[in-house]
Amino acid sequence: MSVTAAPLPLDRLKAILAEIADLKHAESIADWDSRVSMPPDGAAARADMTATLTRFIHGRLVSDEIGELLEEVGELGDEVDAALVRVTKREWERARRVPSDLAAELTHSAGIAVAAWDKAKAASDFESFVPHLERQLELKLRYIACFPEVETAYDVLLDDYEEGTTTADVERIFARLKEELVPLIEQHADAGPELQGPFPLERQQQANRLVLDAFGWDPASWRIDETPHPFASKPGARDIRLTTYTSESDLTSLFSTMHEFGHGVYEFDIDEALARTPLATGTSSMIHESQSRLWENLVGRSRGFWRWFYPQLQPLFPDRLGGIDEDAFVRAISAIRPGLIRCDADEVTYGLHIILRFELEQDLLAGKVAVRDLPEVWNARMKEYLGVDVPDDAHGVLQDMHWSTGLLGYFPTYQLGNIASVQIWDRARADLGDLEEQFARGEFAQLREWLRDQIYRHGSVYPPRELLRRVTGSDLDPEPYLAYLRAKFA
């Protein structure tokens, strides 16, 4: 009989983390399936399955054994191993603060609230959603109370999504944005003609595939499906799933496809050596969003891109686009048009949609605004920031799913992602030269390789702000983003 040595603490830790990663893989499939392929009546059983998986994941994560192993492992010289320990420690400590019944309740009530939100939105009936949102808020306050040493309540939530960024950071940045965006919108809002559908669904899907092919997706590892609320997910290595929503009335599906591609390519290009560890995912919501926005806006709304793609798009919709030349088309997809819906917003007004939500979230947590009064406050602020009248709550406070799933403190990361995207973009152009000429030839590989080398392959090895510094040489800074907007729109 051979004598096997007891496994080293780091190996043992990795083995447990691999199991957690496997359970998260199952959780991810359960979620993707429920949004893409599950027959509707399967929902109740699926909620049970998901709750069980979540309970096991949480239970494994908060185990004493992980704490002991983290102690035993100690300081590590290897950069990746050290990052693994750092990230695990952070997750372990945060999870340990939260009693498991509260963790379970957060998941469980979110499941119920999403279904309630779905119905409420369809009927534009905020009243029916009030108790669910109140419940989410109450649970979030209990969650915040698990971190008594944090002075600003909102910091607790923000830190879940954006490590190292505080509410004060966000306030400072958003104040600067407001200063510039409001006048920019006032001076340059465009009332020119919008693109008119119908755009047949199959043709749109064909266009989406052409773009994905050029960006470098591979059907052996990727798929794309239709869902009402587009998202991207990676259950496991080399399994990337995008979703989009294609509507005959407009071409937003193309932009949402490029957006989700950005999320997908970040996950796909993570070094496979990190697979089945907590490092095998993008480092934060902000950095993730910087990549979705980069591919959607900085690439997908650029002149170079359309010089290449418009001649391919136009013949797919001859009766709709035949009479519109490239210039007019690019203007139409770039116009500043204050509107009701965040997801449909242009690059400039988008920021104000986020700022509004950030402010309301803080007011809710501070008890300055009651859930019941949300629609009124929402509508007033939409009028103030964007000058639009909200006709009903479906187009107002009920438009986003986030609050129903307990995602409070998440919205700011979208706008921080916009800001980071331009910092990264500027750096890429400094390194690679003018990219638009390549785009005009349908070539995107050089950009992607650069991003892979600089960002994607590292997964979560570096915390978000540190990664940004490594890549761009500076900290999070709104000025490049504002300069980009001024140059493009002013």
Add this chain to the structure above:
Amino acid sequence: MTGTAIERLRERLAEVHDLSRAAMLLTWDERVMMPPNGAQARAEALGTVSKLAQERFIDVDVGRLLDELRDVEESSDPDSFEASLIRVTRRRYEKATRVPPELVGEMRRASALGLSAYGPAKAASDFESMRPYLERSLELRQRYVECFPPADEKYDILLDDYEPEMKTAEVRRIFDELKDELRPLIEEIADAGDIDDSFLTGEFDPATQRRVALEIAHAFGYDEREWRLDPTLHPFMSSPGAGDLRLTTNFRPNDLTSLFATMHEFGHGVYEWGVDRALARTPLGTGVSLGVHESQSRTWENLVGRSRAFWRWFYPRLQGAFPAQLGSIDEESFYRAVNKVQPSLIRIDADEVTYNLHIILRFELEQELIEGRLAVADLPEAWNARMKEYLGIDVPDDARGVLQDMHWSGGSLGYFPTYALGNVMSVQIWERAVGDLGDLDDRFERGEFGELREWLREHLYKLGAKFTPQETIERVTGNHIDAKPYLRYLREKLAPQMA
């Protein structure tokens, strides 16, 4: 944990159930949705989830709860939910805890390796490359058998995993009866001359096949709120949770087998669909055994889907869907073609009669393997000789012989007999349904299948796994498993072919 012992047991079993169904969903996704390069990560995820489900079930807590619940079990009505739950759980727990976790892990690993070697081996018709995997899985099966107290026959222990409490001797008795009757029947049919089924091969647009398959499924009771149907290479049914039934089928572009495959998988699905919802998230909330499951897939595929009355209703519609291919073929010719009996090489393409001989051959070889009377290396030769003896045909290569099924590569020994047992039981249940409901033909001719489905739900499906398979069959039919009704059915149905 709080609550009474039975509540705690239910809680634990619900957890195990959720994990097993998550594994089922991962498998469905892998076969239907997953991009191919996701396979490695999926294998790991599936391994972890299945292992966790097993660990949670064989945990000492479960044993302790079962001990605590002995009194409840004895004082409760055996038909009650509680007594059934405790009884069934105890039986499974006692079996599962006999097998060391290392052996379970090794079997799972060998199965994964065997299945991944199977594809290329079959494609190259290369038995030799498969041999080490088969030897390994046979060796593991031997070790598995040794975990249990000696049975009358080693094979009993294998069989019990798929058809609880069924004995090899009983299967042999049934199969001998089938063999004695079917071999002459096949000869008689062959002597009666050939039936033209050439029109069943041709170009059949897969999208149209799908539309037609769904039309049939809807008439049977499929609806979009609870069901879905997807294309796959090897058809199967999966139910990752209550209210969630997933059929798959293979829409081959040059024949109509997808229709029968869809009806077959619908039978599996409707059985799961009909299980009493009060049994959900317990081991009782599913079909009772593979054999009984197969009885239902075969009922909907053959007893309904190859019946004259069914085609009286549906054939005009099918003709409308494929006018170029079937426009000039009358209903009688079509009916005879889809019921044509002819010895052939491949089990899954076999007709209702010869199918059973494919199974009997496998059943016999499996016993010889597990008892060490046949070496893996000699399997192709034994296979080919028996195909010649039972079906009179020569096997041209191992891809169409011993390598045609993936079961053995995955370590499944003792599984095959359940297919033929399902055939046998299907007719027993059917006769009882017809006894209660009267002749169903006039309803089928109008495309009405609701009464049959509801009868099956009421008498069979809703019972789930509360009783043993044999007890279930006795409750439904009043009789023990018996091959005679099935043989009578085949003789009656096929008499015109001999005329």
